[in-house]
Amino acid sequence: xxxxxxxxxxxxxxxxxxxxxxxxxxxxxxxxxxxxxxxxxxxxxxxxxxxxxxxxxxxxxxxxxxxxxxxxxxxxxxxxxxxxxxxxxxxxxxxxxxxxxxxxxxxxxxxxxxxxxxxxxxxxxxxxxxxxxxxxxxxxxxxxxxxxxxxxxxxxxxxxxxxxxxxxxxxxxxxxxxxxxxxxxxxxxxxxxxxxxxxxxxxxxxxxxxxxxxxxxxxxxxxxxxxxxxxxxxxxxxxxxxxxxxxxxxxxxxxxxxxxxxxxxxxxxxxxxxxxxxxxxxxxxxxxxxxxxxxxxxxxxxxxxxxxxxxxxxxxxxxxxxxxxxxxxxxxxxxxxxxxxxxxxxxxxxxxxxxxxxxxxxxxxxxxxxxxxxxxxxxxxxxxxxxxxxxxxxxxxxxxxxxxxxxxxxxxxxxxxxxxxxxxxxxxxxxxxxxxxxxxxxxxxxxxxxxxxxxxxxxxxxxxxxxxxxxxxxxxxxxxxxxxxxxxxxxxxxxxxxxxxx
Amino acid sequence: xxxxxxxxxxxxxxxxxxxxxxxxxxxxxxxxxxxxxxxxxxxxxxxxxxxxxxxxxxxxxxxxxxxxxxxxxxxxxxxxxxxxxxxxxxxxxxxxxxxxxxxxxxxxxxxxxxxxxxxxxxxxxxxxxxxxxxxxxxxxxxxxxxxxxxxxxxxxxxxxxxxxxxxxxxxxxxxxxxxxxxxxxxxxxxxxxxxxxxxxxxxxxxxxxxxxxxxxxxxxxxxxxxxxxxxxxxxxxxxxxxxxxxxxxxxxxxxxxxxxxxxxxxxxxxxxxxxxxxxxxxxxxxxxxxxxxxxxxxxxxxxxxxxxxxxxxxxxxxxxxxxxxxxxxxxxxxxxxxxxxxxxxxxxxxxxxxxxxxxxxxxxxxxxxxxxxxxxxxxxxxxxxxxxxxxxxxxxxxxxxxxxxxxxxxxxxxxxxxxxxxxxxxxxxxxxxxxxxxxxxxxxxxxxxxxxxxxxx
Numbered sequence: 008x009x010x011x012x013x014x015x016x017x018x019x020x021x022x023x024x025x026x027x028x029x030x031x032x033x034x035x036x037x038x039x040x041x042x043x044x045x046x047x048x049x050x051x052x053x054x055x056x057x058x059x060x061x062x063x064x065x066x067x068x069x070x071x072x073x074x075x076x077x078x079x080x081x082x083x084x085x086x087x088x089x090x091x092x093x094x095x096x097x098x099x100x101x102x103x104x105x106x107x108x109x110x111x112x113x114x115x116x117x118x119x120x121x122x123x124x125x126x127x128x129x130x131x132x133x134x135x136x137x138x139x140x141x142x143x144x145x146x147x148x149x150x151x152x153x154x155x156x157x158x159x160x161x162x163x164x165x166x167x168x169x170x171x172x173x174x175x176x177x178x179x180x181x182x183x184x185x186x187x188x189x190x191x192x193x194x195x196x197x198x199x200x201x202x203x204x205x206x207x208x209x210x211x212x213x214x215x216x217x218x219x220x221x222x223x224x225x226x227x228x229x230x231x232x233x234x235x236x237x238x239x240x241x242x243x244x245x246x247x248x249x250x251x252x253x254x255x256x257x258x259x260x261x262x263x264x265x266x267x268x269x270x271x272x273x274x275x276x277x278x279x280x281x282x283x284x285x286x287x288x289x290x291x292x293x294x295x296x297x298x299x300x301x302x303x304x305x306x307x308x309x310x311x312x313x314x315x316x317x318x319x320x321x322x323x324x325x326x327x328x329x330x331x332x333x334x335x336x337x338x339x340x341x342x343x344x345x346x347x348x349x350x351x352x353x354x355x356x357x358x359x360x361x362x363x364x365x366x367x368x369x370x371x372x373x374x375x376x377x378x379x380x381x382x383x384x385x386x387x388x389x390x391x392x393x394x395x396x397x398x399x400x401x402x403x404x405x406x407x408x409x410x411x412x413x414x415x416x417x418x419x420x421x422x423x424x425x426x427x428x429x430x431x432x433x434x435x436x437x438x439x440x441x442x443x444x445x446x447x448x449x450x451x452x453x454x455x456x457x458x459x460x461x462x463x464x465x466x467x468x469x470x471x472x473x474x475x476x477x478x479x480x481x482x483x484x485x486x487x488x489x490x491x492x493x494x495x496x497x498x499x500x501x502x503x504x505x506x507x508x509x
Numbered sequence: 510x511x512x513x514x515x516x517x518x519x520x521x522x523x524x525x526x527x528x529x530x531x532x533x534x535x536x537x538x539x540x541x542x543x544x545x546x547x548x549x550x551x552x553x554x555x556x557x558x559x560x561x562x563x564x565x566x567x568x569x570x571x572x573x574x575x576x577x578x579x580x581x582x583x584x585x586x587x588x589x590x591x592x593x594x595x596x597x598x599x600x601x602x603x604x605x606x607x608x609x610x611x612x613x614x615x616x617x618x619x620x621x622x623x624x625x626x627x628x629x630x631x632x633x634x635x636x637x638x639x640x641x642x643x644x645x646x647x648x649x650x651x652x653x654x655x656x657x658x659x660x661x662x663x664x665x666x667x668x669x670x671x672x673x674x675x676x677x678x679x680x681x682x683x684x685x686x687x688x689x690x691x692x693x694x695x696x697x698x699x700x701x702x703x704x705x706x707x708x709x710x711x712x713x714x715x716x717x718x719x720x721x722x723x724x725x726x727x728x729x730x731x732x733x734x735x736x737x738x739x740x741x742x743x744x745x746x747x748x749x750x751x752x753x754x755x756x757x758x759x760x761x762x763x764x765x766x767x768x769x770x771x772x773x774x775x776x777x778x779x780x781x782x783x784x785x786x787x788x789x790x791x792x793x794x795x796x797x798x799x800x801x802x803x804x805x806x807x808x809x810x811x812x813x814x815x816x817x818x819x820x821x822x823x824x825x826x827x828x829x830x831x832x833x834x835x836x837x838x839x840x841x842x843x844x845x846x847x848x849x850x851x852x853x854x855x856x857x858x859x860x861x862x863x864x865x866x867x868x869x870x871x872x873x874x875x876x877x878x879x880x881x882x883x884x885x886x887x888x889x890x891x892x893x894x895x896x897x898x899x900x901x902x903x904x905x906x907x908x909x910x911x912x913x914x915x916x917x918x919x920x921x922x923x924x925x926x927x928x929x930x931x932x933x934x935x936x937x938x939x940x941x942x943x944x945x946x947x948x949x950x951x952x953x954x955x956x957x958x959x960x961x962x963x964x965x966x
Contacts, residue, residue: 289651
């Protein structure tokens, strides 16, 4: 395991940049100042039908100074990593605070946090940026060839890799250096015939791992790529030939490969306290789970237990300290179906009288200010819960939903609609072939209230996304969501073909 | 930025041992964000990055980008790109690099944004906040001024500079208790050109319309879509219209067995969807500036001119955006993606409210939100209405109704347009942060599919 922050980052004059920026901010009267130095390297590789259609390797780097001056935020960022630039950024951050003061009626104060110092590196074995480009392309070419040989008409194969290196330092004495690595591989197959055209994407979730996630095997504890690639061609043909679903109400057994996204949208975003208080009202929206309902809101059935964390191994939101220098942790959000907690940053924690943030501040680059972003929000399995097969066996008429696809939810996180990669009809406790053109639609608390059975630990999978958006200017964060399979009763199912027929 | 972008580009070309494209992007931004009549965040940023596209054997490309590159680091960046090119597989989109000449502006410095660019806006917002407080309203929103200067230099002689200023202001007003919500937004080249007071007045008027609530269930309703909502739907369609995906039959713009639908009539209404870099209100880059290859752009196409393109001509699909490679695959003329979009209908005039005036019973939307693709083959989209849905009776707004989840295809909607107004500059509520240069008419459509009620307000 690689466990050191790479010297290409630690060899930067990090201490000198921090000293220069923070001292200048202190001299100008800031009551709080923090400096981030960030370098984020991203690569992308895309093949279409086995041939290279796009590849890139980009590194974004810069420093950012954030101050609180007379109770008002000021923020400035620059891609120039010199002490002169750090000083100038501190001065401009103070200038931004001053130009903003006439608009500020709410004094910014931050919940306290002990000073921390140290290094932290995420859990991965092979740095994807150490793998020769030719080897990366070769692997995706091999995957594509295998799928085309098995009869699909088109294959899209792609992988994104990110290495994020970050210094955080503040006037409180915190000085932390971190490195995180994540990868997101995917293949999509397409078949067409006189019956139409159909697509299917792999289920492998993005993860906080390195290249071993692509090159390894199920036996090595990573993803079973050989198995998934072998199955996809037949599965997509079965989907193409499948009957269109009859709309109505069904019991749904939802696989973790689909349920993670429903958790993300209907729990993850709904329990961001900045949203619940209205700070995202103009853009991402607010939340039905308002702060006055903390401790009383019946979010779902008593089988529902949800945690937030930034510590689970291979989690995409996992880190050592957040972007306000808060040590990361795990915390309850929903316990026995009741809302008991929110995701916080230091300002929001202080606003609501809490003694400490739970470490959910994040900025996606040096160019952006940290805002409260999502922890790994996960549904806990039932300790002695059933297998997915057991869940299916208990359903008389239903659908087993696998893989995520389309998603949408309203700006208060009430009304959502999701589709999936594949859907299996359940009749009398048995899978009875695929159906297609299915979307499920519900209101959040009704949906979670209908969760009558939760799968056991053997069904739990850590899913997630690279592309969670929030804030203005827009920021993108990667986040994981673990969940078991679960049974939801009486969920409204739409036929998407009928929905689109005017 | 302490180093001249042109110098960085020239150094890179000097270090290159083969065909090469260099793009230097310099971005300067300032922004303010507010909630509940108080500032929440702000930012002033300056950043630059250098992208080198090295070409090996005419078919292999190495594309490497780095931020904050110092002059002494440029040769190393070029070497990394050339190494990547040598190791790369042949690129599908490989094509000869465009030739060209040097423009005088290439040596000019990048444009920069300063805190003072926010001064006018901050003063206007302070007045808006005061007025809102006096009537118990709250304002939420965001404004930014962005200046992006792009320098393109190629081993084939091109030296040009493009400066793209973009300003956005989005105002979201809410009544006491936040039970009513209204939105107005606009884009411009400068924040100084934005009439914040006019946006605020529009928001206040709309909040007044929501004083009367009317219960209405899900269903299909004849609906007036204002320009902002039309912008979001048309931009989604435009960005889904790449030539290759259509050619492979994988989008609504292709046949399921393969081949594009160019030449097919999409609607009997003579609507025209087009893009033009020289549009006087929507000026954008007239040259391909691509830092990566994908369905809508190719690094090999850098420097090629972008002209006006008509995507839908009087109701008939007439062109699809893409690259030289995808155009060749599809057997179509090459039409590069353009960073603006305009929908017009000949002879149509009038405003959103004029279309409302001719609606006997139906809905008036404000904007759409969280729009996502459900089915690429029909371009069925799902999303929510937001910030005001109004019941129209007898040509007048008679009250506010709930929000809805909709399931609709913008392509199918074009076939159900019953009336269009004048095309005006419009900012999509959802896509406007990323695609702000649009001019759209209000549209009145038949049977807009409100699939279910959303409790969100």
